[in-house]
Amino acid sequence: MAALENLLLGFAVALTPINLLWCLVGVILGTVVGVLPGLGPAATIAMLLPLTLKMDHTTAIIALAGIFYGARYGGSTTSILLNIPGESSSVVTCLDGYQLARQGRAGAALGISAIASFIAGTVGILGLMLIAPPLARFALRFAPPEYFGLMVLGLAMVVFLAGKSMIKALLAMLVGLWIATIGTDLFTAESRFTFGQVKLLGGVDFIAATVGIFAIAEVLVNLESRGGAELFKISKGLRNLLPTLQDLRDCRFAFLNGSLVGFFVGALPGAGATVASFLSYGIEKAFSRHPEKFGTGVIEGVAAPEGANNADASGALVPLLTLGIPGGNTTAILLGGLILWGYKPGPLLIQEHPELFWGLVASMYIGNVLLLILNIPLVPLFAQILRLPYYVLYPLILGISVVGVYSVNNSLFDVWMMGLFGLLGYLMRKLGFPAAALILGMVLGDGLERALRQSLMMSQGDIAILINRPISGILLLITVGLLCLPAIRKVRSWRISAVEQEG
């Protein structure tokens, strides 16, 4: 009952004209970003974060979250029409989606993708609404040692799943933690690693770093090659974009499978939408009456992964909004945004700022309806975005990045930092170091160090406090187990196949 009352409050917030407008802008932008291969929601949110500083914070999170889940809708378009996934989470959609397009059923594939996304997205929001508040209430019992255990577990999950090589993910995370130490020490006011630069006393600007690592690095990676691909034609008319009744009947289990797998995998830090989409595809195939047909153009092969990668977006918001632990790139940037706006993401966020949490939940319901309405008739229009020449797109991204970073502090130093982080992000990608681990280290570094030092203050220097307390002890035990799991050959091969899919 309380949840219903809170949801009504959320709708009152989300249905104000300004929030409705920004929800629409967010989901359209998200769809466009999802359609464009090479520009992801993480880079887009990083680029636009500076522009949200002057906005109402609830409006800003509604718009940014719209980009996050809207991109999942758009990602399927290129997978089906071009056999090029717009997002890594849509890789598996290529298998059957592209085959359906070759058989002249591109419209039905795009239609079922939008319907599966809508159903799973709605189930995911229900999960977020029902699970997040009790989880936040439970987390209120946490003291510094428990927070330390939780953050270490979050980092370990990302290290476990973020890259092909765990050692590289660990190194990226350590560099991220080191970047977080740059500046003035919060406890003693001593400056650390500032290289004599007064501008580094306040630490590395989060926006400059994320825009560099995601947006600039993405442009650099894409500039390596030239060329385009031919689009399949989509038949005009709404009827051609609607799946048949038989298609919908065939996808009943796929809708449920995608929704549940997507939500629960999304709630695990580090797992991500790609793992969710592959897992739901695997389950769909395993339980199918005609598994041999998968990969030849089966409609369930589109519905399950597309549903999963949408439900994942809601699942990923659970640890972010209840524990302050992001699970991947985009949620790490959203966490950075919440901190920049002055919030303390964690168990008290829902209690202290109900309008923010419930406004976001309600806006996601509205956003999903908007996406369904937009995606079915407007798919041919969104597909035209692919015709935007890259020689216009890349300068545009670079320009927005520069303006965004500069506008935060009117500082050219930050723009230089963005450039340097751009090169770092590019090299990391080329050498197989996962950027998610670095960003997570950067975001959680301050909190992790604070929790550790406060724990040691509580115990007068006795490190055993971290394992003697039951919750932190269990969390650290799980962390150790997780990091030791790859020693088991079967787990190692599963982990590598999972992250290969993610990459």
Place this chain on the structure above:
Amino acid sequence: MKTNKGNILAGACLAAFGLYVIFVASKLPYVSEVEPGPGFFPLWLGIGLMSCASYLVLSSFSAFTKESPSDSLTWPAAGRAVVAWCGLMLAIALFDWIGFSASFVILTVFLIVALDRRPLLPSIGVAIGLAVGFHLLFGLALNVSLPAGRWGL
């Protein structure tokens, strides 16, 4: 299985960097009166960095890790990206002299002509169009300040 030069180079750089972190952290107080000092956390970070980086180098030498060809840096392809990055950094350096709009036009023309091999005149048109668009949207409509050069451009 093969030895990956990129891994060895990255590992060596990170190990050296870990040493630097240890060196700087060791000059900071490890403990203060009531709690761990500002050097405590970075010192252990440095040790972790150096240990993991050394492991990466050693495992790459002994070919413990399976690497696909795509994992290693392919220099011919990277060349275009590095040239684009240099162009961006040069444009950032120019912001201080000729301002955002003029630098952005130069950067865009450079990217289109040098990297995408498009004709010069249309490229200038695209660059000026984008710069004007930025000025109208950010400078005038959103009142966002753009980097201004010494000559007020």
